[in-house]
Amino acid sequence: MPTLSIVVPCYFNEANIPVTAHELIANEALFPPEVAFEYVMVDDGSRDGTLQQLLLFQAAHPDKVRVVELAGNVGSYNAIVAGMEYATGDCLAIITADMQDPPELMVQMYDYWKKGLKLIIGNRQDREETGIQKLFSNAFHALMKRIALPNIPDGGFDFVFFDRQVSEEILRIKERNSNIFYLMVWLGYPYVNIPYVRRKRKLGKSRWTLQKKVKLLIDSIMAFSFFPIRAISVLGILLGLSALFYGIYLAVLRTIGDIQVEGWTGLMVVMLFVAAFQMIALGIIGEYVWRGLDATRKRPLYVVRQVHGQQKEAQNLPD
Incomplete structure (x- = not known):
């Protein structure tokens, strides 16, 4: 039965x-x-x-x-x-x-x-x-x-x-x-x-x-899913490549003497964007770390x- x-x-x-x-x-x-x-x-x-x-x-x-x-x-x-x-x-x-x-x-x-x-x-x-x-x-x-x-x-x-x-x-x-x-x-x-x-x-x-x-x-x-960690990696690579190309662009402008003093607004936008990305990345990593800590406590x-x-x-x- x-x-x-x-x-x-x-x-x-x-x-x-x-x-x-x-x-x-x-x-x-x-x-x-x-x-x-x-x-x-x-x-x-x-x-x-x-x-x-x-x-x-x-x-x-x-x-x-x-x-x-x-x-x-x-x-x-x-x-x-x-x-x-x-x-x-x-x-x-x-x-x-x-x-x-x-x-x-x-x-x-x-x-x-x-x-x-x-x-x-x-x-x-x-x-x-x-x-x-x-x-x-x-x-x-x-x-x-x-x-x-x-x-x-x-x-x-x-x-x-x-x-x-x-x-x-x-x-x-x-x-x-x-x-x-x-x-x-x-x-x-x-x-x-x-x-x-x-x-x-x-x-x-x-x-x-x-x-x-x-x-x-x-x-x-x-x-x-490992998607959040993978997304951080991919976005980090994209930001790194963007920074590389932008750095090359600035170097070329410096070489030909066409670089301008202006650009504070653009610089602040980039800094705020990168800082926001870093905080989000730390938050996601922190979620994984906290879950690992919570599991080791064995409550x-x-x-x-x-x-x-x-x-x-x-x-x-x-x-």
């Missing part, structure tokens, strides 16, 4: 949890009868009534729901890793607590898993959302596909179904400041992607702020305050 562990990161989802719980339980009827279910609900340091709603869900289904209460907010990706560590299923799925992704798609994902695929991706073919949210998402994933991971599906994704082997690899790596979904693709397992239309959020307010989006963009580029990705529900089974995960 295969067990499916569904990991749900939760942050300020007090209004969503009752609806999410109902839809997840109702979705079980679409699966073959031999499938057992486990729900690992991770409270990512919410300061509203999210934890209380999760505990009500756990109390209603004590045989299949585990609530992992984190000590503080560590971000959705780290919360997902925490949920994966406490999941015991043969296969796992990650879905958001706001139910913008259709849980019924997991049935088709499960069929692919039964055929031997280790990773199944639900990629957003389109969104019911409009405006800056849709524009940012499309631009972000198009950029990552071009400069980092050309084999990721179009439209982006954060709804995945995967084998325990993939989970154990992610837990073994425990990479910091990264994108866990891109990391799954980076592992190299063949995958199939299932396109769907992402629903518009109906309840609650998204906590996916602009600051978090920018951090994810920087983390994803730094973790999977935990998260701190678990308490686990409500069944105790975790031993998984013999590598250190």
Whole structure:
């Protein structure tokens, strides 16, 4: 009897949890009868009534729901890793607590898993959302596909179904400041992607702020691409060649006695441009250095305050 562990990161989802719980339980009827279910609900340091709603869900289904209460907010990706560590299923799925992704798609994902695929991706073919949210998402994933991971599906994704082997690899790596979904693709397992239309959020307010989006963009580029460093090198070479040709030009003018005293404005423009380039270059290099320092500290990705529900089974995960 295969067990499916569904990991749900939760942050300020007090209004969503009752609806999410109902839809997840109702979705079980679409699966073959031999499938057992486990729900690992991770409270990512919410300061509203999210934890209380999760505990009500756990109390209603004590045989299949585990609530992992984190000590503080560590971000959705780290919360997902925490949920994966406490999941015991043969296969796992990650879905958001706001139910913008259709849980019924997991049935088709499960069929692919039964055929031997280790990773199944639900990629957003389109969104019911409009405006800056849709524009940012499309631009972000198009950029990552071009400069980092050309084999990721179009439209982006954060709804995945995967084998325990993939989970154990992610837990073994425990990479910091990264994108866990891109990391799954980076592992190299063949995958199939299932396109769907992402629903518009109906309840609650998204906590996916602009600051978090920018951090994810920087983390994803730094973790999977050397493009920023290469761009610095290329631009540095171009500036060096420009300086060389300009120096030759000035030397020729000096030789023929045609050089003028004027040029302070042009000189200042060049100096400001070069100084700006140097500061940007130092900033990019500093991002890489900081990430290396952060990794060497080996601080935990998260701190678990308490686990409500069944105790975790031993998984013999590598250190």
